[in-house]
Amino acid sequence: MSLRAREIAELVGGQLTGNPDELIAGVAGIREAQPGDVTFVASPKYWGAVATTRASLILLARDAKVDTARTLIRVDNPVVAFTEVVKRLMPPPVKFAPGIHATAVIAPDAKLGRDVSIQPHAVIEAGAVIGDRTVIGAGTYVGHDCRLGTDCLLYPNVTLREYTVLGNRVILHSGVVLGADGFGYEKVDGRHQKIPQVGTVEVGDDVEIGANTAIDRARFGKTRIGRGTKIDNLVQIGHNCVIGEDCIICGLVGLAGSTIIGNGVTVAGQVGMAGHLVVGDNSIIMAQAGVTKDVPPNSFMLGAPAVPHKEFKRINAATQRLPELVEKVRLLEQQLAALCAASSQP
Amino acid sequence: MSLRAREIAELVGGQLTGNPDELIAGVAGIREAQPGDVTFVASPKYWGAVATTRASLILLARDAKVDTARTLIRVDNPVVAFTEVVKRLMPPPVKFAPGIHATAVIAPDAKLGRDVSIQPHAVIEAGAVIGDRTVIGAGTYVGHDCRLGTDCLLYPNVTLREYTVLGNRVILHSGVVLGADGFGYEKVDGRHQKIPQVGTVEVGDDVEIGANTAIDRARFGKTRIGRGTKIDNLVQIGHNCVIGEDCIICGLVGLAGSTIIGNGVTVAGQVGMAGHLVVGDNSIIMAQAGVTKDVPPNSFMLGAPAVPHKEFKRINAATQRLPELVEKVRLLEQQLAALCAASSQP
């Protein structure tokens, strides 16, 4: 799939300068772009990059103050125009047609909604309920008595252990494991004895969970992910955690057991949280922080152990200047010694 | 499944106050509980939470000093009583019946013990040996010449590469990968050339390994996990690591190659360890620590780079008060300057 620069100008209703025959086959951000790509500039911050990008065509705002001989299309809204071009140049998203593949293994008493799509080698265990139009990807396992809502999309090689519940429009990426046993042991005579993990996992509507993320079933009761929360790849969520609605949990985050997170919370990459904590609504926990105490609502936390932003900044600034401080103290010691010597002179 | 409060009181032999008809369908910790849940209080620390929990029924000790109009059941041991209730209200654990599913692919020379359960789409390669009563979950792959003990439980979508050895009663959660190649290269003319990884992985009796954890095969010899050790989700264990018995390795821990960990060691979440280290018996490494040197037995390490607890506490306390120290030094400078000026006065 490729388009000439002038075809793109027509498509987006823009004003072309430069080579109208430039052949465009790819789309990319301004820094990653290669020859043959179209890119865009949405902010004055990137005007300078117009001169250096390797893209063959640049979409930018009509009033952008950029003076260059490169092939450009000026448009009202570069983001909207670029999205149009992306739709034309990128291959269409794959759709899975309704139907049940002959190799899928489905328990006789599983209940399948209308227009579900069950892909090759999927397994649906006894008692499971699959909502209308839900897609179960190739090799995906839906355990006993799981209940899945409508319009869910489970990509290939997902595992749902028994009794897991999904709301509607839930997206689970490949390698997701929901409902593995929580990590709980009691020490008996110096050995770790397994504590039964008889609870479940419950995921709300419109949740999306990234590749290879693991959310453990509760020891008892439910591990819960609230409506609209989005979880990135390779996240570990311990047993009995309760995550609110509309949260963002980034890659490689680890939550120990029984931690409760409010609504609208953002947890950046590689954050770790101890167990049995409460994080208040709308808080933001910055990357790699280590949360060891409850966090009040609307907090902005950094560092390990995590502290509020203002405190972190003061401590971090002082730490970065610590060698300077050491030098100052050394000077003070010298001066004081000299002063003492002088004052003890007759 | 649900029970009235008075039915629960009978079940646990407790003394009910409040509404005997309260309908209970769920179980939860005191902070996560919702209306309709039963919860429990095992420690005076949580007596205050009795007033604020949303649970509809609370189990607590006969002598707990709690004065409330809420529906309670007083019992001798709230933990034991709660466990009884959990068993009645929670769905029963799933059991996999012995037998071989028609879609499993099993090499003719694989040796299957008595009463094994081989689930749909499992693959057992040539030369593999599966012990009595072991369960191989749906889509799980058991590579060439693997040897699995008795009573193992491999959940769906586990991968065991060739020659992996498991003891008895080993539990592997979904997404576990044992025996992928170690990460080893030699630089030849500026390019990374793969070092053959011809060793194996050997897992002792009673080991449990969490979802999506990866343990690499040895470059040569064996990567070993000792009897009774429990490993959480999303842990990375490099080639040739040797982990002792009865250890606890928490989520998102990363061990580089050839590190040796003693018996009874606890490694908390997101800890990283460099390669070729030795960690002594019964040491505890706290969350997010970065271990860069050998650790003597019975150590308690924190921080990155990790240092003993006492040292960490002194350094961390001083760091938290660093802005204060900066201010003190500023004052000293002023006072000294004033003193110098005064003493240079005629």
Place this chain on the structure above:
Amino acid sequence: MSLRAREIAELVGGQLTGNPDELIAGVAGIREAQPGDVTFVASPKYWGAVATTRASLILLARDAKVDTARTLIRVDNPVVAFTEVVKRLMPPPVKFAPGIHATAVIAPDAKLGRDVSIQPHAVIEAGAVIGDRTVIGAGTYVGHDCRLGTDCLLYPNVTLREYTVLGNRVILHSGVVLGADGFGYEKVDGRHQKIPQVGTVEVGDDVEIGANTAIDRARFGKTRIGRGTKIDNLVQIGHNCVIGEDCIICGLVGLAGSTIIGNGVTVAGQVGMAGHLVVGDNSIIMAQAGVTKDVPPNSFMLGAPAVPHKEFKRINAATQRLPELVEKVRLLEQQLAALCAASSQP
């Protein structure tokens, strides 16, 4: 498989001292070795370990200054000799014969090269192209229109989403997920609305990717991994990242979206990088660092936030001695107070 010490001496052309009948069945590093293992010493650093290793046989250099009654074989090059022994004692690597298993599900219009090996329960979707001699492991999923080069090796339970492109000789370990949707949302009326992720993933020749690693598809354009780059287990690479050639990315690293990494870069374990950064060629980022700014070529970065090596060392050294500095300041305050008191004396 086992050999007598004298058989090993013959095999490697070495000079045996000690017990020629010692029976050797395993190979191991000098610290992990058990009785019955052969090990080797390649560096004077480990001469001392010859006395303490539990190995039954040690290969070492003819001129090694080691005086011991243990069973030894002296050779010209202990590494070469040991590699010879490893080949004889370790089981041979598994090869997958060409052919298509009856349980594999292959779209009629998929194009398979010569001598491909398609293992049980693999799925190859419509439009996919598989190069000559490439192996598709059991349960592995190759999505629509994927293009795989020649001599690739995809282990069991890998997932390639639609349009993923692999070069030649690419190795993907079990649990790898390429092309899951990037993690991108726009906040609309307080809720996170999914941004379509219509780009792809493109992996160069000779790339190896470790178990359970996830590399997201681009929002648009391509997420790219350059030729010869090696990626360890449980790594998260966000949408639109571009990684250069001959890089080393260690376990549990997390890269947020759109970060660009040059050629020959080493990223050690558990490093995190913010999005939209540029890391210059041949830089080294040490373990657990948190990269928040662009990194110039040939940098050596540590810490979180990451700073150049020299700066880190100064800051870290000062931090480790911080309690000492606090004490110094306390003394200065006392001395100064005494001096002030003295000078205000009549």
